[in-house]
Amino acid sequence: MKQIMKITKPTAMLSFFPLGLPLGLALGAAFIFPSTTFAAKFANQFTEFELPPQWQCNLEGAEWVCQSTNEAKKKDAIIVLAAKLKGDQDSLDQYLTYLKSSKTFTSPTGKPVKSEAKYAKTVNLSGQAWVDALHLESEIPGFYTRYLATVKQDIGVLVTYSINKNKYQAYLDDFDNMVKTLKVFRKTGGINVAPQSGNLFQNAQIPAGMGTDTIFPGAQVQGGSDTKVTSHPEQKLPLPLILVGAGIVGFILWRKRQNQG
Numbered sequence: 001m002k003q004i005m006k007i008t009k010p011t012a013m014l015s016f017f018p019l020g021l022p023l024g025l026a027l028g029a030a031f032i033f034p035s036t037t038f039a040a041k042f043a044n045q046f047t048e049f050e051l052p053p054q055w056q057c058n059l060e061g062a063e064w065v066c067q068s069t070n071e072a073k074k075k076d077a078i079i080v081l082a083a084k085l086k087g088d089q090d091s092l093d094q095y096l097t098y099l100k101s102s103k104t105f106t107s108p109t110g111k112p113v114k115s116e117a118k119y120a121k122t123v124n125l126s127g128q129a130w131v132d133a134l135h136l137e138s139e140i141p142g143f144y145t146r147y148l149a150t151v152k153q154d155i156g157v158l159v160t161y162s163i164n165k166n167k168y169q170a171y172l173d174d175f176d177n178m179v180k181t182l183k184v185f186r187k188t189g190g191i192n193v194a195p196q197s198g199n200l201f202q203n204a205q206i207p208a209g210m211g212t213d214t215i216f217p218g219a220q221v222q223g224g225s226d227t228k229v230t231s232h233p234e235q236k237l238p239l240p241l242i243l244v245g246a247g248i249v250g251f252i253l254w255r256k257r258q259n260q261g
Helices: 002-032 092-100 165-180 239-260
Strands: 040-043 047-051 055-060 063-068 077-085 104-106 112-114 116-125 128-136 143-152 155-164
Touching: 040 055, 047 055, 047 155, 047 165, 077 165, 092 116, 092 128, 092 143, 143 165, 155 165
Parallel strands: none
Antiparallel strands: 040 047, 055 063, 063 077, 077 155, 104 112, 116 128, 128 143, 143 155
C-alpha cells in the first residue's frame, strides 16, 4: 500500500500539471489581474486618433469636444478639434509664428491671463507635417494646452489637448499615445468646418455654450501649484512572481474542488 501511495501521488501531480496548471494560471490571473479597458478610435471628416479608455467626443457647434465619461475625471482634461477652409493666414509657418508667442485671454472670472509658451516646433506624424506647441494657461487658467496644427488640401486643422497642470504627469502617456496615432485627411464631399475668413485658433476655443461648470464640474480651475508633479505609477509585481502566484491560487482551487468531489 505504501508503494502504491508513492506511485500514485506523483502520478496525480503529473496528471494535474499538463491540464491543471494552465487552468490554474487562468483562474489565478482572473483574481490577480483587473479587467482591461481598451482605447477607442475617434474619427470624423478630417482626423482620427486613439482616445484614452472611457473617453468620448461630441460635436458642439462647429467644434468636436472630447472628455472622459467618468464624472470625477471630466475636470482633469479636455480635447477640442476644429477645422476651417484654408485662407491666406493658414500655413505651417504662420501657425508656428503664432504659437511661439504668448497668448492673452480673459478668464471666466474676468481676470486677464497671459500664457507661457513652453515650446513650438514642427514635427512629422504619420507622414504629415504638424506644428506642435505647448503653452501654460493659454486656454484655461491652471491648465497646460498642447496644440497640433496642420494644413491638408483645402482645410486647416487644429487639435488642442488641455490638462490640469497638477494632473499633467498622470495624463502624459495617454496624450502622447493620442499624438502618435493622430492622422489627418480630407474626406470628399461636404464637411463641417469654419469659413475661410475665420481664425483657426479662435475656432478651437471651448464653445461659449459650455461653461466651466459643465466642462469641469466642481473644479477649481484658478491657481494651482507650479511645482513639477512627479508621477507615482502603481507598484507592479514582476511577471514571474505573478505567474507563480496565479499557479498557487489555481492549485488551491483545484485541490478544494477535488476534496469536495
